[in-house]
Amino acid sequence: MPIITSLVTAPTREPVELQDIERHLRLDIDYPEEQELLELYITAARKRVEDLTGRKLINQTWKYYLEDWPTEDYIKIPYPPLSSVASDGIKYRDSDYTEQTMDSGDYRVLTNIEPGRIVLDYGATWPSDTLIGNAEAIYIEYVCGYGSGRTNVPEELRIAIMQIIGTMYENRETTSPQVIVEVPQTAYMLIEPFRISRLGL
DSSP: OOOEEEEEEOOSSOSSOHHHHHHHHTOOOOOHHHHHHHHHHHHHHHHHHHHHHTOOOBOEEEEEEESSOOSSSEEEOSSSSEEEEEEEEEEEEBTTOOEEEOOGGGEEEEOSSSSOEEEEOTTOOOOOSOBOOSTTSEEEEEEESSBSSGGGSOHHHHHHHHHHHHHHHHTTTTOOSSOOOOOOHHHHHHHGGGOTGGGTO
């Protein structure tokens, strides 16, 4: 079953800044239009690295939707690293379409493993209410990312972003911020250890 998520709050900054790119590309740009283009490239490259790794880099808030409670005593949360789950973060709709909130005392949030998990406390169970029976019956709001600052992001991923931007900048006729058609091999090498699929998750 595919993972269903929606973005609640986007990151407020990027893992690399304009001056990082100007140093990387050895540019001294005074044209606002060129700076705006590079800023678009930064966001596009960051999203590309997030897609390739299955991670989120700078803290951002997401909702994760489930159709039913798991058979296990835990829920794996997409897009590590998991930072936190909202205090009223696990909500569900019963068969009357009434929104309910799971008691936060019935579970623990594990952020020190990947992917992060919500784990039932000893003796606790998932709510027994009959759910509405669709893909959005249960929804969990949480924050994921390495932190709110660019220096929190692993250096390898920041360098990979800059290398992708360098390729886009040098081949601007064949690329756009919306479509990144090429990732340098060195960037792939830097990204590979961080790929969630590589860890069997």
